[in-house]
Amino acid sequence: MxxxxxxxxxxxxxxxxxxxxxxxxxxxxxxxxxxxxxxxxxxxxxxxxxxxxxxSKEELLVAMVEATARDAANSLREVRRRTDLDPADKLRLLVRALVLRRAEQPAQFRTLDRSEQSLPPEIAKKHLRGRRAVLKEITGVIEEGVTAGHFRPVDARVSALSIIGMCNWVAWWFHPSEDHPAEPVADQIAENAVAMVARAAGHTPDTPTPLGAVALLQQDLDYLTRLLSEPGGPAKLPPGNG
The missing domain is CATH 1.10.10.60 (Homeodomain-like)
Known part of the structure; x- marks a missing residue:
């Protein structure tokens, strides 16, 4: 040796x-x-x-956490920065990538999930930075979609956390096989994620109608009212991670 x-x-x-x-x-x-x-x-x-x-065991955990955080954040960032995709397509690709990662490396994800409370402090910080990086990328795409009118005026952070949770759970219930590959599952979950935030059919920016425009404006006003009525305003949304 x-x-x-x-x-x-x-x-x-x-x-x-x-x-x-x-x-x-x-x-x-x-x-x-x-x-x-x-x-x-x-x-x-x-x-x-x-x-x-x-x-030490810590060396193994550091290698795993660093690789997980770096690879996930980098791949998602590349998708978010693409200018040839609209927000819905970006969200599909982001979610698909996360689901495939969980499906193909379930032990890695379950290890970090189960051990999170007992991670040494420096490793826990790396893990948290990685999770927050994933949350930032997905939140950014949802905000982009809301601003462009492709998505409903949802709370981007809450929606992103919901979508990430849906992706993460794959590591626990999905068991890929020849008869049950991961790709169709990833495609379906990606479509589910887009459906969570997408505008209703007939109310997209490409097919405006007078009544549709009024309805969209009312949604936007309701959303703004909710944000302004929160203690501290929109800038005081609680910090968090994916």
Whole structure:
């Protein structure tokens, strides 16, 4: 077994296996209920050899949290910044990406979800930043859709949290197989998400009518009234994360 200075390709493969096994064990037993010896046994290494790759459970958790936060936020940000898509198409792509991520890496998500309260402080901060980054991207697309008139004047943050919850739950109930692939499930949930915020048919910006314009204006006024009547106004919406 090579040490930290060993051949890079083999080391990368084995490190990936170590992280995968750790995620599986964390999901099954919880972070506190898993030891490095458990991880070593799952990979087929002695504990001294495992120390050539990781020195603590925290290292494994940091790698998992950083990869999860970075990959999710970056991919969603790229979609939100696209200028060739309208807000509904952006929301579909964002939700589809989140659902596929949960469906394809359920152990990783369940591990972080179950272990959230026991995460070391620095890791918990990274995890929270990642969740907030996801919330920011989805909230931003919904706000864009409301401003453009594609979406109803909903509370963007509450809607985003609802959509994220719908995506996250996939990690617990969905079990992909040849006869039950993840893609159709992701497509359906994406359509459900758009339906949650979309304007009613016949009241889109492309097909205005006098009565429709009055109805949309009334919705906007009702929404503005609700925001202004909240204690502290719209700027005082409570902070949160995805």
């Amino acid at each position: 090579e040490s930290r200075g060993g051949p890079a390709p083999r080391r990368k493969l084995l490190m990936g296996e170590i992280v995968d096994q750790a995620m599986r064990l964390f999901a099954e037993r919880g972070y506190d209920g898993t030891t490095l010896q458990d991880v070593a046994d799952a990979v087929g290494l002695s504990r001294p050899n495992l120390y050539n790759y990781v020195k």
